[in-house]
Amino acid sequence: MCTHTPHAQLFLLENRVPLCSAQWERMFNSSRIPGLETDVLQHVNESKHIAVxxxxxxYKVWMFYxxxxxxxxxxxxxxxxxxxxxxxxQPGEEMLAALTAGDRVPWAKARTQxxxxxxxKQSLDAVEKAAFFVTLDDSEQRFDPDNPVQSLDSYGKSLLHGKCYDRWFDKSFNLIVFKNGTMGLNGEHSWADAPVIGHLWEHVLSSDPVRLGYSEDGHCKGxxxxxxxxxxxxxxxxxxxxxxxxxxxxxxxxALADDVDMHIFPFNDFGKGLIKKCKTSPxxxxxxxxxxxxxxxxxxxCLTYEASMTRLFREGRTETVRSCTTQTCDFVRAMMNGKATREEKLKLLRTAAEKHQDMYRLAMTGNGIDRHLFCLYLVSKYLGEDSAFLKEVLSEPWRLSTSQTPLQQAELFDLKRxxxxxTSGGGFGPVADDGYGVSYIILGEDFINFHISSKHSSPETDSHRFGNHIKxxxxxxxxxxxxxNKAKDK
Structure with a gap:
């Protein structure tokens, strides 16, 4: 279940560049503890049980004997x-975990009282100091190839919030096993970023059916x-x-969960294989x-957020790539202009794509702007100084928040067979009330999976409509x- 792991640069980007592994230390044995002003992350060096x-x-279930x-x-x-x-x-037990799903101050006060x-206290300690939390969900979820849209939407919403009382949202992650045997994860975000939990999940998905396997009668071997x-x-x-x-x-x-408009759609018209033939980054x-x-x-x-990792630096988390650039807007306007030629659109596309790649490289290497702006904001608060510039630049909401879930261990999977x-990737809720949250994962050469979220209460958004526009x-x-045409010319 996990003992203390020292900070070390153990992970490599493209097998060459070392990445800080500090976030992996907090994957197990961690809980977010509510506070009146700020929450704290509690991590114990060792845990030999899980909470179910x-x-x-x-239940407290020992994993060692x-x-x-x-x-x-x-x-x-x-x-x-x-x-x-x-x-x-017991009285009050069934809905207890809803405390972790609502506002933080009532939970902090109730926890103390x-x-x-x-x-x-003994039971709460058993939950908060568990290696992780497991929900044996009494509903059934499964990808249905005959009804892919509705089945994936339902699957995604269940993993995101469930019934709001059958997930312990403060744990580093919840392993959710549905009644029909399918499973998924719900991850708390403060301790780490998506690639970290994705790294774990890839190991689970490759180890369970292949390395461990099952007997003919469906039981685990042994x-x-x-x-x-x-x-x-x-x-x-x-x-x-x-x-x-x-x-x-x-x-x-x-109320929050009911307002989430979650849509997951598999895009299989093409993937990174064809995109690479276009000589642009996927x-x-x-x-x-x-x-x-x-x-x-x-x-x-709109102001657009794309997450970029900064784990080239010790304890690095993320930086923002502001994907909506002048070059991007020029390209989009050309695409909406019926008089623009294909050559003009293509030229603007290449310019916008190069700008995006340059911004991504800057963000990864510590030359982005948003973490610096945030530091200036903290300093201004500490000094008690108001800044009209910071108020202006930090007040605009991210109406399009995006993130790519990387497939980090492709060698573990035979995607063709x-x-x-x-993994089908992961998703998250919208950042702004009238905005979209979009997560995507590039799988193999021919497949991309999109997770789209918005709020039903916004008259401006519709996740399914946006999905159609993306396609x-x-x-x-x-x-x-x-x-x-190029293939025919050859």
């Missing part, structure tokens, strides 16, 4: 015991343990006053498509290169 939630009940880690069949044995438990939730002593102690049911004493706070937090969380190509799609969707440009084993923009940009 099933049908409104919490007799000095060793449990084998897969023994872990299955523990989960089977939980599934066979017919006991009812109701969970600082006795059995409640035998149950004859003397293995069972899971420990956590005990709570939750007074009505605390249950009122739980109910209030649940209403806040459900990320730049997609970002230009997002700008064209957004302009077609809303009829205007087993595309079902690979149209991708196809239109590819058409500019006339690859079919």
């Amino acid at each position: 939630f099933h049908k409104g009940r919490f 007799d000095g060793r880690l449990l084998l897969p069949r023994e872990i299955e044995q523990q989960i089977e015991r939980i599934l066979m438990d017919k006991s009812e939730p 109701f969970f600082s002593r006795g059995k409640n 035998n149950p343990h004859p003397n293995l102690p069972g899971p420990q049911r956590l005990q709570w004493d939750i007074p009505e006053e605390c249950q009122t706070v739980i109910d209030s937090s649940l209403k806040v969380a459900q 990320d730049g190509f997609i970002q230009l498509a997002l700008q064209l799609a957004h302009f077609r969707d809303k009829g205007k440009f 087993h595309p079902e084993y690979v 149209q923009a991708m196809l239109e940009i590819l058409e500019l290169f006339q690859l079919d």
Whole structure:
């Protein structure tokens, strides 16, 4: 489950450039602890148990026995015991995790008032100091090739928020296993960035079906343990006053969750294989498509956020690439202008793509602007100085927030023979009330998966509509290169 890992540059970019691995230290044994002014990240050096939630009940499950880690069949044995438990939730227990989904101040106050002593503190410690949190979800989710849109949308929303009380949102990550055996992750964002949890998930998806495997009757390989102690049911004493706070937090969380318009769509018309033949970067190509799609969707440009990693530096996290540039706008206007020639559009596209690549390189190497602006903001607050410039530049919302989930260990997967084993990437909610959140993952040479989010309450946004605009923009940009004609000429 994880012992302390020293800070070290262990990870390589393209097998050449070392990247800081500090974020990996916090992957296990970590929880976000609520505070009245600020939250803190709690990390313990070692944890030998996980916390499991099933049908409104919490369990502590030891992952070590007799000095060793449990084998897969023994872990299955523990989960089977939980599934066979017919006991009812204790008063206030079923909805308890809603405290982690609502506003932070009520949770901080309730934590101090109701969970600082006795059995409640012991049980809360068991959850917060667990290696990670597992939800045995009683719903069924699965990608349905006959109904890909609705099935993926439902899958994505469930992983993002579930019922708002069946995920412990403060844990570093929740492993969610659905009733029909499919699974996914919900990650808390303060401790690390998406590539870190993605790195873990790639290992899980490649190890589970291939290296570990299952017996013919569907069980994990191996035998149950004859003397293995069972899971420990956590005990709570939750007074009505605390249950009122739980109910209030649940209403806040459900209102937010119900407002999320989540859409996931697989784009399989082409992938990075054809984009590379266009002699442009796949990320730049997609970002230009997002700008064209957004302009077609809303009829205007907006401040755009694209995440870039800064792990070339010790304890680096991210920098912002402001993808909506003057060059990008020129290209989009040309695409919307029926009188612009293909050659003019292509020239503007190349200029915009080169600008994007240059900005991405600057962001990665510490020469972006947004983290510097944030530091200036902190200094101004510390000094008590108001800055009209900082107020202006930091007040505009990111109405288009984007991020690429990288496939970091492609060698673990045979995408041609087993595309079902690979991750479909991850998503997030919109940053602005009237904006979009777009995450995408480039899978192999021929496939890109898009996650789009917005809010139902905004009259300006519609995730499915935006998805259609993205697909149209991708196809239109590819058409500019006339690859079919070039192939015929050869």
